Amino acid sequence: MTRPGTFNILARDGAARHGTLETAHGTVRTPVFMPVGTQATVKSLDPRDLHDIRAQIVLGNTYHLYMRPGDELVARLGGLHGFAAWDRPVLTDSGGYQVFSLAGLREITETGVTFRSHIDGSPHLFTPEKAVQIQQNLGSDIMMVLDECVAYGTEYDYTAKSLELTTRWAARCRDEHPIGQNGRLLFGIVQGGFYEDLRTISAQQLMEIPFEGFAIGGLSVGESPDEMRRLLAHTAPILPDDKPRYLMGVGTPMDILDGVALGVDMFDCVLPTRNARNGTLFTSFGKINIKQARFKEDDSPLDPECDCYACRTFSRAYLRHLYMARELLSYRLNTLHNLRFYLKMMEEVREAIGQGAFEALRARYRAAYEQSEQ
Numbered sequence: 001m002t003r004p005g006t007f008n009i010l011a012r013d014g015a016a017r018h019g020t021l022e023t024a025h026g027t028v029r030t031p032v033f034m035p036v037g038t039q040a041t042v043k044s045l046d047p048r049d050l051h052d053i054r055a056q057i058v059l060g061n062t063y064h065l066y067m068r069p070g071d072e073l074v075a076r077l078g079g080l081h082g083f084a085a086w087d088r089p090v091l092t093d094s095g096g097y098q099v100f101s102l103a104g105l106r107e108i109t110e111t112g113v114t115f116r117s118h119i120d121g122s123p124h125l126f127t128p129e130k131a132v133q134i135q136q137n138l139g140s141d142i143m144m145v146l147d148e149c150v151a152y153g154t155e156y157d158y159t160a161k162s163l164e165l166t167t168r169w170a171a172r173c174r175d176e177h178p179i180g181q182n183g184r185l186l187f188g189i190v191q192g193g194f195y196e197d198l199r200t201i202s203a204q205q206l207m208e209i210p211f212e213g214f215a216i217g218g219l220s221v222g223e224s225p226d227e228m229r230r231l232l233a234h235t236a237p238i239l240p241d242d243k244p245r246y247l248m249g250v251g252t253p254m255d256i257l258d259g260v261a262l263g264v265d266m267f268d269c270v271l272p273t274r275n276a277r278n279g280t281l282f283t284s285f286g287k288i289n290i291k292q293a294r295f296k297e298d299d300s301p302l303d304p305e306c307d308c309y310a311c312r313t314f315s316r317a318y319l320r321h322l323y324m325a326r327e328l329l330s331y332r333l334n335t336l337h338n339l340r341f342y343l344k345m346m347e348e349v350r351e352a353i354g355q356g357a358f359e360a361l362r363a364r365y366r367a368a369y370e371q372s373e374q
């Protein structure tokens with residue numbers, strides 16, 4: 001087995017790259033979209049479904065699993081792979097973002113972040129070392145450092161101080177998990193808010209530490225698509241060309257294609273799974289909502305271009321009926337389809353980069369997605 005952490009770039013098309021990232025649980029072909037499975041499950045899907053839609057790697061969440069059922073329990077029961085019967089790679093977030101966005105009453109010090117559980121209000125402390133230990137207990141193949149994701153609009157001085165703390169925390173995370181330890185990888189996370197000069201400083205400081213990959217954090221926090229693209233265009237090219245670049249929390253199909261064009265290799269977003277819950281479906285002809293009356297007697301497949309179980313087996317009328325009846329199967333079929341849409345788009349992206357045809361692919365998706373606002 002090729003050494004975990006090895007990142008081979010197989011083809012380039014402009015700044016877009018198609019490559020492979022080796023992990024302890026197999027090879028990930030990039031660019032890759034990673035379904036979010038916060039509580040050790042991609043909501044409403046089982047591992048067989050994830051294999052059927054050709055998911056390569058799924059995300060888990062340190063904060064949630066530490067709170068419930070407990071990272072040490074998961075470790076005793078085989079880590080996420082044994083516990084959730086998932087035999088492919090897992091990436092876990094450090095919990096930093098979730099603490100800042102979920103838990104109440106938090107305080108940040110040099111030591112770490114203290115917060116209260118969103119479940120029972122009990123007090124907790126995440127240090128960089130603790131965040132790494134939890135991810136080690138979860139058996140994560142790709143771990144993230146503990147970072148502070150500053151809120152959109154945070155002013156310059158606080159952002160500048162915060163990125164320095166994030167860098168010191170990143171170094172402590174690396175010390176807690178030395179490079180190569182049992183084949184698990186550790187990624188740094190670039191912060192710096194919406195200030196280009198601070199992004200440069202954060203990236204340069206993190207690149208002094210030997211990480212197997214680098215994430216761009218602090219984006220997709222409520223800013224406009226143009227602002228996200230502006231900071232991404234500034235930050236992505238600074239990061240090492242020979243390491244994977246992971247844009248956290250992004251995004252819509254067009255955001256992802258724009259990210260690939262700027263040299264990003266890895267993406268995650270709750271959009272496909274969250275939108276499934278409210279009937280918003282991604283198709284080759286743009287975004288639609290299945291509850292619309294026009295689908296009431298429509299016997300055609302949701303998306304003729306899609307190869308997923310929902311599109312192969314059922315009509316739009318049936319999918320609309322399930323949604324209107326609030327049937328559980330509605331959420332499951334909508335999720336299967338939306339994730340397959342994202343994963344199939346990434347398969348097309350990897351193929352197109354290999355053929356030097358990425359821009360044509362991006363233009364095709366833009367034509368379908370420009371008008372449906374999304």
Ligand SMILES: Nc1nc2c(CCc3ccccc3)c3nc[nH]c3cc2c(=O)[nH]1
Pocket residue numbers: 036038059060061091092093094095096097098144147148149189216217218219220221248249250268
């Ligand atoms: N640690 C961290 N996570 C972020 C996430 C969660 C991604 C995630 C990873 C794994 C599981 C769930 C969620 C963000 N989501 C949108 N914007 C985000 C920014 C950050 C960030 O700056 N730092």
Ligand SMILES: [Zn+2]
Pocket residue numbers: 302303306307308309310311312336337338340
């Ligand atoms: Zn489908």
